[in-house]
Amino acid sequence: MFLSNRIQKMQASPIRKLIPYAEQAKKRGIKVYHLNIGQPDIQTPSVFFEYIEKNKNKIVSYTHSAGLYELREKFAEYYSKYDVELSAEDVIVTVGGSEAITFAIAAVADSKDEIIVVEPFYANYNGFASMLDVNLVPVTAKAEDGYALPDNAEFEKKITPRTRGILFSNPSNPTGAVYSKQDMSRILELAKKHDLYVIVDEVYREFVFDGLKPFTVLEFKDYTDRIIMVDSLSKRFSLCGGRVGAFVTKNREIINMVMKMAQSRLSPPMISQIGSIGLLTLGEDYFSEVVEEYRRRRDIVFDEILKIEGVVCKKPKGAFYMSVKLPIEDAEDFVKWMLTDFNVDGATTMVAPLSGFYATDGAGKDEIRIAYVLEAESLKHACNIFRLGVNEYIKSRVKSTEV
Ligand SMILES: Cc1ncc(COP(=O)(O)O)c(C=O)c1O
Incomplete structure (x- = not known):
């Protein structure tokens, strides 16, 4: 049947397209920390209900x-x-x-x-x-x-x-x-x-x-x-x-x-x-608490990211995202690998490859986005796994090019 050019040309969501890999990891019993989507974990204020x-x-x-x-x-x-x-x-x-x-x-x-x-x-x-x-x-x-x-x-x-x-x-x-x-x-x-x-x-x-x-x-x-x-x-x-x-x-x-x-x-x-x-009746108290929570999380992520040798990342000042240039060639391959080949004590971390956030062909291939939408303890753990994963991935690539 005919399908419009428009729908065929449309790009699949770069954030969601790797989800099947996460689902498979979960089926194998791996815990996946989701730092790939911007779904906040903070409670919806009760005044809404x-x-x-x-x-x-x-x-x-x-x-x-x-x-x-x-x-x-x-x-x-x-x-x-x-x-x-x-x-x-x-x-x-x-x-x-x-x-x-x-x-x-x-x-x-x-x-x-x-x-x-x-x-x-x-x-x-x-x-x-x-x-x-x-x-x-x-x-x-x-x-x-x-x-x-x-x-x-x-x-x-x-x-x-x-x-x-x-x-x-x-x-x-x-x-x-x-x-x-x-x-x-x-x-x-x-x-x-x-x-x-x-x-x-x-x-x-x-x-x-x-x-x-x-x-x-x-x-x-x-x-x-x-x-x-x-x-x-x-x-x-x-x-x-x-x-x-x-x-x-x-x-x-x-x-x-x-x-x-x-x-x-x-x-x-x-x-x-x-x-x-x-x-919309909520005042500044609500915001100051939430913003402080995100600020704390940003610092946790940033400190961990800076421990990775060769990253390019300036401390972001807003939202709840951080984009990072990694010392690897293909971030999408890395994100998949984290889900298929890597875990620390049964847990791994999922982030979003950044290339889908660019309109320029080939841009952002070595960049990823982290959404800091988990509470502090889980976030620390997830970032630590992420850092270990980057190091391990780099080592594995060096090995495979040597072979
Ligand atoms: C920059 C930006 N604009 C717009 C949206 C759309 O959000 P919603 O349609 O849920 O208001 C999002 C969601 O992540 C976003 O990050």
């Missing part, structure tokens, strides 16, 4: 396509702490940040148009762009620079008459890099010069360390017409399965257009929206 319990309905109904008004108001109120004046009308509640990104790309780019992305980038951007037949054009951030935002000159090299916007996450998945207000300012200035949109995916906004203060791109009031901000409660409140995100812009024309897409998919999930109203 309390709100649902308190507001029980007899029917699980559609809501307004833009989301429950009360939730949109709560979102607007939440942004006021960042010196951003928003109203419920500036927010469309989406099915996770994923849908907000899809809406954003669909709204600003036609088939074969181009969106510039900073690579390595959240791998599902590939999927969203493929579905819309939009080309992602990469500008590369380098491990050696701590994956800092590349210079504007690098972006300018990639701008063509088909470029419609620039998309990146801040803080970054997969690198944990955090771009500053100065970075944001120069990107917005560049976007203005070339009349582009800037789509900033801020699903990890609060997760910044070492005294950095969270901010949002919406604070840049001189550029509001070209800014689309993508938000999500998935990571902030450990609500990945709740599927609540937001498409936010002060550009009324875009929001009116995007409402057409929102209407065509009818509604975000009602029950999760009710619980989310509760989540």
Whole structure:
């Protein structure tokens, strides 16, 4: 039967495609520490469930396509702490940040148009762009620079008459890099010069360390017409399965257009929206505790990684990821090998190869991403196994080339 080119060209998730190896390892009785996916282990705050319990309905109904008004108001109120004046009308509640990104790309780019992305980038951007037949054009951030935002000159090299916007996450998945207000300012200035949109995916906004203060791109009031901000409660409140995100812009024309897409998919999930109203009442205490927990974990991972000879890794300042350049040639082969050939007392560690997070062919082959989503003790153990694994893998490769 006929299958579209679009679906055939779509890349399988680089994070999930090695899962069968993990499943086989588990069947052999091996314990696998999963540092490969960004599913937080922190508990979803109980206020989410309390709100649902308190507001029980007899029917699980559609809501307004833009989301429950009360939730949109709560979102607007939440942004006021960042010196951003928003109203419920500036927010469309989406099915996770994923849908907000899809809406954003669909709204600003036609088939074969181009969106510039900073690579390595959240791998599902590939999927969203493929579905819309939009080309992602990469500008590369380098491990050696701590994956800092590349210079504007690098972006300018990639701008063509088909470029419609620039998309990146801040803080970054997969690198944990955090771009500053100065970075944001120069990107917005560049976007203005070339009349582009800037789509900033801020699903990890609060997760910044070492005294950095969270901010949002919406604070840049001189550029509001070209800014689309993508938000999500998935990571902030450990609500990945709740599927609540937001498409936010002060550009009324875009929001009116995007409402057409929102209407065509009818509604975000009602029950999760009710619980989310509760989540958005949580204050700074919640965040400081969670951020401190991730900071502690980051330090555990970083200390262990630095013990590996020949790695390139600068201490990341945000999100809950770390990307690492390893002294090996093929990280994907290494990740598989960890699952098929290596364990320490019956346990092994799974990380994500980074090549699938790049759009440039062959890039990132020697890099991996670690998601520090386990509590401290397990994380320490998992990182120790990872380090021993790298050393053993390198030794085994030397041996096999000698043979
Ligand atoms: C950078 C980034 N953006 C968006 C998403 C999508 O998240 P969700 O659709 O669960 O909100 C993720 C999930 O891992 C992410 O890491």
